[in-house]
Every structure is written in structure tokens, then in C-alpha cells.
Amino acid sequence: MKRTTIDLWVGIFVAMGIAALFFLAVQVGNLRGTEIVEPYELQARFDNIGGLKPRAPVRSAGVVIGRVHHIDYDSERFQAVVVMNIDHRYTFPKDTFATINTSGLLGEQYIGMEPGGDEALLQPGDTMMKTQSAVVLEKLISQFMFSKAAEGTAPK
Amino acid sequence: MPEILLRPFVRLGHSVVSAIWRLGFASRFLAAIVLMSGTTFRRPYLLMREIYFSGVLSLIIILVSGLFVGMVLALHGYDTLSRYGSEEWLGVLVALSLTRELGPVLAGLLFASRAGSAITAEIGLMKATEQLSAMDMMAVNPVARVVAPRFWGGVISMPLLAAMFSAMGVLGGYLVGVVQIGVDPGSFWSQMQSQVDFERDVLGGVVKSVVFGIAVALIAVFEGYDSDATAEGVSRATTRTVVTSALVILGLDFVLTAFMF
Numbered sequence: 001m002k003r004t005t006i007d008l009w010v011g012i013f014v015a016m017g018i019a020a021l022f023f024l025a026v027q028v029g030n031l032r033g034t035e036i037v038e039p040y041e042l043q044a045r046f047d048n049i050g051g052l053k054p055r056a057p058v059r060s061a062g063v064v065i066g067r068v069h070h071i072d073y074d075s076e077r078f079q080a081v082v083v084m085n086i087d088h089r090y091t092f093p094k095d096t097f098a099t100i101n102t103s104g105l106l107g108e109q110y111i112g113m114e115p116g117g118d119e120a121l122l123q124p125g126d127t128m129m130k131t132q133s134a135v136v137l138e139k140l141i142s143q144f145m146f147s148k149a150a151e152g153t154a155p156k
Numbered sequence: 157m158p159e160i161l162l163r164p165f166v167r168l169g170h171s172v173v174s175a176i177w178r179l180g181f182a183s184r185f186l187a188a189i190v191l192m193s194g195t196t197f198r199r200p201y202l203l204m205r206e207i208y209f210s211g212v213l214s215l216i217i218i219l220v221s222g223l224f225v226g227m228v229l230a231l232h233g234y235d236t237l238s239r240y241g242s243e244e245w246l247g248v249l250v251a252l253s254l255t256r257e258l259g260p261v262l263a264g265l266l267f268a269s270r271a272g273s274a275i276t277a278e279i280g281l282m283k284a285t286e287q288l289s290a291m292d293m294m295a296v297n298p299v300a301r302v303v304a305p306r307f308w309g310g311v312i313s314m315p316l317l318a319a320m321f322s323a324m325g326v327l328g329g330y331l332v333g334v335v336q337i338g339v340d341p342g343s344f345w346s347q348m349q350s351q352v353d354f355e356r357d358v359l360g361g362v363v364k365s366v367v368f369g370i371a372v373a374l375i376a377v378f379e380g381y382d383s384d385a386t387a388e389g390v391s392r393a394t395t396r397t398v399v400t401s402a403l404v405i406l407g408l409d410f411v412l413t414a415f416m417f
Contacts, residue, residue, distance in 0.1 A: 010204045
């Protein structure tokens with residue numbers, strides 16, 4: 001069996017196909033992404049998570065430091081339990097605030113961590129006590145309407 | 157008199173029965189190809205030749221179409237997205253449409269018309285000129301020697317072509333969106349990377365293209381093998397390959413999409 005020109009062309013073809021797949025994986029997809037190295041788990045309870053989804057980023061000061069692993073519902077407290085994977089390089093004080101924010105006006109939702117001043121640190125598996133739910137636009141509007149209405153009826 | 161009234165029903169019944177008959181034969185044919193594909197992999201030259209004819213020779217049409225589809229997507233997407241001030245989502249729009257849908261589907265349609273029809277015509281003509289019977293006489297199994305290599309050549313080429321189509325489309329979107337219109341390149345790529353999931357979107361597209369490759373290759377070799385051994389029969393079989401492949405690709409695409417997303 002000897003090598004032929006066809007082998008060369010097929011080789012080029014297969015190499016191009018694999019290169020295209022590699023391009024899709026690395027440049028288009030998030031296979032490279034922000035690596036979360038040796039993550040540890042933290043939990044947080046929210047009254048309302050809005051549109052938060054698994055794999056949503058967890059940010060502190062705008063830097064991605066972890067990702068949402070999964071979201072459960074606690075039927076005793078009627079709250080959402082969000083389990084996050086946090087990069088092991090980052091630790092946070094016990095009184096860290098977890099808030100659900102939206103990037104941009106219509107962007108994806110993420111968890112923002114605002115560190116407090118406690119000396120004790122959150123240990124893997126801990127539950128964050130201080131949380132703030134997602135802002136629900138309808139509630140915001142209705143609050144605004146009610147406050148406007150109250151202004152209108154207030155005695156002058 | 158009643159015979160004239162009955163005739164449409166007879167014709168309908170005949171076409172339904174023959175369609176089911178052909179479906180059953182096609183399934184048995186697929187099983188036979190898989191069972192007899194040992195020769196194909198023992199003699200890689202046969203396979204190389206078929207990958208060359210169905211894959212390498214389809215490169216130009218796939219790459220050029222991919223580039224233009226990506227460019228058109230970027231133009232249309234920019235027009236709509238700029239109304240909401242979210243031009244940086246252009247990359248996401250282009251990449252998701254290509255990897256999930258347009259890459260596998262359009263590459264499959266192009267592959268069926270460029271390579272599938274050629275395979276059908278070749279096998280049909282071999283049948284019409286009794287080359288297949290001659291092989292049989294020489295104790296060479298035509299399914300193992302002629303059909304299986306062409307089938308596997310198509311199955312291997314198709315996912316590679318679809319990946320190239322998507323990659324070229326993303327590059328086309330980049331050319332129009334970033335180079336020509338002036339969307340910020342950083343947000344173009346970073347939004348794309350944060351929104352396109354490797355497993356769900358990229359691998360989902362690859363799974364789709366593998367399924368389409370199997371479907372198109374099977375239809376092409378089957379229509380050729382099953383064609384009437386006349387000039388007219390070959391021409392009809394070639395047309396049927398393109399039409400059936402297109403319908404099967406679009407139907408399967410719906411089923412796969414419903415499963416995946």
C-alpha cells in the first residue's frame with residue numbers, strides 16, 4: 001500500500017474539520033471559559049430568585065468567582081436554596097451579603113457577593129444568612145404606583 | 157362505473173404499501189451495510205476515496221455558503237438588535253443560530269444535493285450497466301465493496317463539513333459585525349463565549365450533523381441501489397435522493413431539537 005494524493009486531501013479535510021470543531025469549542029463555546037478551580041460549596045436562601053439559572057455567574061466586585069451549581073426549593077421555609085461553587089482561592093467573611101443582580105437592563109441574572117466585616121470566614125457548605133432577593137419589576141412598579149396614589153390622597 | 161370511483165383508492169393504497177415496503181427494505185439495507193462494513197475498514201483506501209469524493213469535493217460549496225450565511229445573519233441581526241441597543245449580542249445570535257440549527261441543517265441540505273445525488277447516480281448507473289451483477293458473479297459482494305464505503309464516507313464527512321460550516325459562519329458574522337459595522341470585538345467574542353455552552357450547543361450540533369449524515373448517506377446509497385436499471389430510473393432516483401433527504405433532514409431536525417432544548 002502506498003500513499004496517494006487522495007490521502008493528502010483527505011488528511012487536509014479531516015484536519016480542517018477538527019480545527020473547525022476546536023474553534024467552535026474554544027473560541028465560540030465556553031469550554032475554556034472562566035475556570036473555577038477546586039470549588040467549594042456555599043448555600044444561600046432567597047425569597048425570590050427571579051430568573052436565576054444554574055451555571056449563572058457568582059461575582060464579587062464584578063469578578064466571576066464561582067458559578068451557581070443548582071437551585072432547590074425548601075418547602076418548609078418556602079424559600080429557594082441556591083447552591084454555588086466558589087473558587088477555592090477566594091474566601092469570604094461570615095456576614096457576606098448575597099444579592100441577585102441583573103447585568104444591564106435586560107441581561108442575565110447573577111449573584112453578587114458583598115463582603116462584610118466579620119473576622120470569621122464562611123466555611124465550605126455554609127449557608128449565607130444575609131441575602132437580598134431579585135428585583136421583580138412588577139412589584140417595583142406597583143410600589144411606585146401605590147406611593148404615588150398615597151401622595152395624591154394625602155391631606156394638604 | 158364503480159371501478160373508476162375505486163381507482164384513486166387503489167392508487168393511494170398501492171403507494172402507501174410500496175412506501176412501507178421501501179422503508180422496510182431500507183432498514184434491512186442499513187443493517188446489511190453495518191454488518192458488511194468490515195471490508196471498508198480493512199481496506200481504508202476505499203474509505204479514503206469516498207471521503208475524498210463526498211467530503212473534500214464539497215469543501216468549497218460548504219465554506220463559501222457558511223461564510224455568506226454568517227454574513228447575512230450578522231446584517232439582519234444587527235438591524236434588529238441595534239434597535240434595543242444590544243449590538244454586543246450579535247456574536248451570540250450568530251453563533252447560537254449556526255451551531256444549533258443552521259450549521260447542521262444547511263450543511264446537510266448542501267451535502268445531500270452535492271454528494272448524495274452523486275452517490276445515487278453512481279450506484280444507479282453501476283446497476284443500470286450491470287456492474288453490480290458482474291461483481292456478484294465474481295463473488296465480490298457489491299454491498300460490501302460499493303455501498304458500504306460510500307455510506308461510511310458520507311457519515312464521516314458530514315459532521316466535519318457541518319463544523320466547518322458553523323466555524324466559517326461565525327467568521328463571516330465577525331467580518332460583517334466587527335470589521336464592517338464596527339461592533340466592539342471584545343464584547344462580540346466574550347458575550348458569545350459566555351452564552352454558547354459547549355455541551356449543549358456545540359456538541360448538540362455535532363450530534364445533529366452525525367444523525368443527518370447517517371440519514372443522507374443511507375438515503376443516497378439506498379436510492380441508487382433500489383433504482384430502476386434504466387436511464388430514466390437513475391434520473392428519478394437522483395431526484396428522489398435530494399427531495400427525500402431534504403424532507404428527512406428537516407423532519408429529524410425538529411425531532412432532535414425537541415429532544416435537546
